[in-house]
Amino acid sequence: MANMTDVAKLANVSTATVSRVIQNPEAVKEKTRVKVLQAIEELNYQPNILARYFRRTETKTILVMVPSIMNNVFPQMIAGIDLVASQSGYKVLLGNTYQEPDKAYSYIEELKQKQVDGMILLTTRLDYQMISDLANDYPVVLASDYIEGLTAPTVAIDNISSARDAVEHLLQLGHRRVGMITGPLDIPLSRDRLKGYRQSLLEHDIAVESVLIQEGDHSFESGYNQMNKFLALDKTPTAIFAANDSMAMGAIKAVKAHGLRVPEDVAVVGFDNIQFSEIFEPALTTMAQPLLEMGKRSMELLLKQIKGEPLTKKQLVLDTKLIIRDSCGYNKQV
Amino acid sequence: MANMTDVAKLANVSTATVSRVIQNPEAVKEKTRVKVLQAIEELNYQPNILARYFRRTETKTILVMVPSIMNNVFPQMIAGIDLVASQSGYKVLLGNTYQEPDKAYSYIEELKQKQVDGMILLTTRLDYQMISDLANDYPVVLASDYIEGLTAPTVAIDNISSARDAVEHLLQLGHRRVGMITGPLDIPLSRDRLKGYRQSLLEHDIAVESVLIQEGDHSFESGYNQMNKFLALDKTPTAIFAANDSMAMGAIKAVKAHGLRVPEDVAVVGFDNIQFSEIFEPALTTMAQPLLEMGKRSMELLLKQIKGEPLTKKQLVLDTKLIIRDSCGYNKQV
DNA sequence: TTGTAAGCGTTATCAA
DNA sequence: TTGATAACGCTTACAA
Numbered sequence: 001m002a003n004m005t006d007v008a009k010l011a012n013v014s015t016a017t018v019s020r021v022i023q024n025p026e027a028v029k030e031k032t033r034v035k036v037l038q039a040i041e042e043l044n045y046q047p048n049i050l051a052r053y054f055r056r057t058e059t060k061t062i063l064v065m066v067p068s069i070m071n072n073v074f075p076q077m078i079a080g081i082d083l084v085a086s087q088s089g090y091k092v093l094l095g096n097t098y099q100e101p102d103k104a105y106s107y108i109e110e111l112k113q114k115q116v117d118g119m120i121l122l123t124t125r126l127d128y129q130m131i132s133d134l135a136n137d138y139p140v141v142l143a144s145d146y147i148e149g150l151t152a153p154t155v156a157i158d159n160i161s162s163a164r165d166a167v168e169h170l171l172q173l174g175h176r177r178v179g180m181i182t183g184p185l186d187i188p189l190s191r192d193r194l195k196g197y198r199q200s201l202l203e204h205d206i207a208v209e210s211v212l213i214q215e216g217d218h219s220f221e222s223g224y225n226q227m228n229k230f231l232a233l234d235k236t237p238t239a240i241f242a243a244n245d246s247m248a249m250g251a252i253k254a255v256k257a258h259g260l261r262v263p264e265d266v267a268v269v270g271f272d273n274i275q276f277s278e279i280f281e282p283a284l285t286t287m288a289q290p291l292l293e294m295g296k297r298s299m300e301l302l303l304k305q306i307k308g309e310p311l312t313k314k315q316l317v318l319d320t321k322l323i324i325r326d327s328c329g330y331n332k333q334v
Numbered sequence: 335m336a337n338m339t340d341v342a343k344l345a346n347v348s349t350a351t352v353s354r355v356i357q358n359p360e361a362v363k364e365k366t367r368v369k370v371l372q373a374i375e376e377l378n379y380q381p382n383i384l385a386r387y388f389r390r391t392e393t394k395t396i397l398v399m400v401p402s403i404m405n406n407v408f409p410q411m412i413a414g415i416d417l418v419a420s421q422s423g424y425k426v427l428l429g430n431t432y433q434e435p436d437k438a439y440s441y442i443e444e445l446k447q448k449q450v451d452g453m454i455l456l457t458t459r460l461d462y463q464m465i466s467d468l469a470n471d472y473p474v475v476l477a478s479d480y481i482e483g484l485t486a487p488t489v490a491i492d493n494i495s496s497a498r499d500a501v502e503h504l505l506q507l508g509h510r511r512v513g514m515i516t517g518p519l520d521i522p523l524s525r526d527r528l529k530g531y532r533q534s535l536l537e538h539d540i541a542v543e544s545v546l547i548q549e550g551d552h553s554f555e556s557g558y559n560q561m562n563k564f565l566a567l568d569k570t571p572t573a574i575f576a577a578n579d580s581m582a583m584g585a586i587k588a589v590k591a592h593g594l595r596v597p598e599d600v601a602v603v604g605f606d607n608i609q610f611s612e613i614f615e616p617a618l619t620t621m622a623q624p625l626l627e628m629g630k631r632s633m634e635l636l637l638k639q640i641k642g643e644p645l646t647k648k649q650l651v652l653d654t655k656l657i658i659r660d661s662c663g664y665n666k667q668v
Numbered sequence: 669t670t671g672t673a674a675g676c677g678t679t680a681t682c683a684a
Numbered sequence: 685t686t687g688a689t690a691a692c693g694c695t696t697a698c699a700a
Contacts, residue, residue: 003677014687019679029685049449051677054388055692061427069409069416070609079404082430086437093395094426096416103420115383220613249613275404276610279554279583337693348671353695363669385693389676 002043011039022047059117062302065095065107066122071218072246072274073291074122077143080295081120088303090117097123111138118302125187139305143298145189153305155298155316157289159189162320163196163241164203166269166287169322170239171204173329175267179212179237181226181247193243193271212237216247223250231258239267239328245277245286252282252327263329273323283325290318336377345373356381393451396636399429399441400456405552406580406608407625408456411477414629415454422637424451431457445472452636459521473639477632479523487639489632489650491623493523496654497530497575498537500603500621503656504573505538507663509601513546513571515560515581527577527605546571550581557584565592573601573662579611579620586616586661597663607657617659624652 008015013032020028021036028036039045053059064081066074082092093116097103104126111119111134118139121131128150134140135152142154170178180197183190194213201208214229216222223242230237231254242248248270255266262268262282270277273288297316304311324330342349347366354362355370362370373379387393398415400408416426427450431437438460445453445468452473455465462484468474469486477489504512514531517524528547535542548563550556557576564571565588576582582604589600596602596616604611607622631650638645658664 005677014689015678016680016687016689017685020686023679027685032686046447048388048677049447050384050388050391050393051692052679054382054384054676054694055678055680057384057692059384068413069403070413072609075403075409078428079402079430082403082428086430092428094412094416094428096413096420113380113383253613275406276613279587279610280613281615339693349694350672350696351670354670357695361669366670382693385676386695388678388692389694389696391676 002045003048004045006043007036007039007045010043011036057114059115060089061091061093061116062118062120062299062306063093063095063107063110063116064120064122065097065104067097067099067125069094069096072276073144073244073272073289076275076291077122077295077298080292080297081299082295083292084296084299084303088299090299090303095119099125101125108134111140118306120298120302139302141298141302141305143294145187151314153301153311153314155294155301155318157294157320158317159192160196160199162287163193163243163271164200165196165320165322166271167197167200167241168203169285169324170241170267170269170328171200171206173239173267175239176206177212177235177237178206178239178241179214179230181214181216181223181240181242181251183216183218183243183247185215190243197241216243216250218244218246220246220250220253223247224254225250227251227254231255231260237266240269242268242270245270245272245274245284248284248286248327249277249280252280263327267328269328277323278325282327284323285325285328286323288321288323290320294318336379337382338379340377341370341373341379344377345370391448393449394423395425395427395450396452396454396633396640397427397429397441397444397450398454398456399431399438401431401433401459403428403430406610407478407578407606407623410609410625411456411629411632414626414631415633416629417626418630418633418637422633424633424637429453433459435459442468445474452640454632454636473636475632475636475639477628479521485648487635487645487648489628489635489652491628491654492651493526494530494533496621497527497577497605498534499530499654499656500605501531501534501575502537503619503658504575504601504603504662505534505540507573507601509573510540511546511569511571512540512573512575513548513564515548515550515557515574515576515585517550517552517577517581519549524577531575550577550584552578552580554580554584554587557581558588559584561585561588565589565594571600574603576602576604579604579606579608579618582611582618582620582661583614586614597661601662603662611657612659616661618657619659619662620657622655622657624654628652 004015004018007018018036021033085092095107121142132151142152182194198208214226216226240251242251248268252262252268255262270284270286273286277284277286338349338352341352352370355367419426429441444450455476456478466485475487516528532542548560550560574585576585582602586596586602589596604618604620607620611618611620
């Protein structure tokens, strides 16, 4: 494989000139440029990217840290990231953590060692101080979770108000006894959605009953199990807010298993709007997250940091939208 | 940031010795090794990986080429790849092609330019000769598709016999008029599944009717639409083999929309066993692909190539398994 | 067992 | 506008 020196020799110029032709052709006289270009052509020369990365200490690669790529919501966000990244000549490295902190730390090491130019975090089971510190020194974007007081650049939705709106929908339909299946409460996102649930109830002067709040783990099974607990209650809830779609589906499965109907006997609203929520029966009424858009915006925010541009807005909050389908019915009075 | 020279100076050795301590510590006398290790510790030295990659012309990175990460079957395969890769110190670069040949070619360029040590193809809309040639010169594994005559290392299932088994299941249940919704017939995988369908019918002396074969594109919608065609027929099929689960679900949706029941009026068998097929109602009877396992094996095969080990077996065919759930019923006679 | 020193191929500084 | 040349930090013959 020909290298820059070969090209330089053939074109009767220095390697510096060849490099210039590649980097910024305007800095080179037309005539020499043509000469160099011909030599490049003739030798079928390709710059050695590894040498360039080494020399420039940049890699044109970013890392996406994600708990598990098998989780339904992430592929869409990653697709959004990838879209913007590839447009800008960046490559996307996959960083599955499998919920292991050690894995996460090793990815952070890669960032510190400049093996990647930046990092997008699609998870937040990390010490916030650590994220903040990291974001001070390196290009980092936190996506999907908005954390109050965190100074790191963030792309998120407003989980509190979105949850409030979801529950509000149930209340508007006439429900007064509304249960919630939360996500794992050690992550802020889950606590925020719970907060929204509480707020909505209180706004309507409905007491928040602790027995109507059950913690799930975002899995279909946990939705199923927690719903069973609700159905075992003396006074069962007439509506459920599930913190994500998988749990909502699990809950609905449990309702059906009890011989009850959704939405007639129990209404269920979900969160995320994953692809499958439309196919599920009854089609899920759910709070849609703009997953692709979040991915795109995250990458844009990261690119700005990598290029050293000032961030006019560090915290982006994107709009959610309630998608009304069949799992809550349309009007309880009918 | 300290570099190797700093460490060498502090430890009063040459950089060569420092390098040895890092590469193969046994080649260094205990005493000097300790000295060097202390210096490394004291300076908090981290080797510059980019320099190493450059020097060694390896990147410890592999690329996974995939049509779109949003497609349900790929995340599991990628997870399998990632599992083995990270165990072996390799990183996984995501290569979405979005079905654009140009994207694919640019990833191939990256491989040729040694920007990645190897590549796993999760798609086959590429010229086979090109794949073969590529596999001759670089570490490459083709996963998910077995192509006859292709010399490139492959991890796949036997699509023909798997499809045959799926259809056989329907025939065993007593069905004689079985329709098929195929995948896009420009990819070999789709043609193989169709072949299996044909073989199964012929084995039972059932004529293959062209009106009972409709081409879909693997999407839910196409399953829905093609099923509608079948239902419009004078003599509608009593059972359907859909070439993937999404289309099977679409087909079932269409059956229900006609006021008919699955499996009582029409039985449907799918292919893939995506996560959601269990949740869907009726739960899908489907031919399960060992997606995670395929990912793992692909990466193992790739690693061997990268290390220059001889491949005892270049073509791996993994077992599929019919998962019997509810969408076909259990015995038509009952 | 350790050191010397020559690369790897590019970019960037400085001078011409 | 171009050229000479010194890095960048590591690995690896080869020599000692």
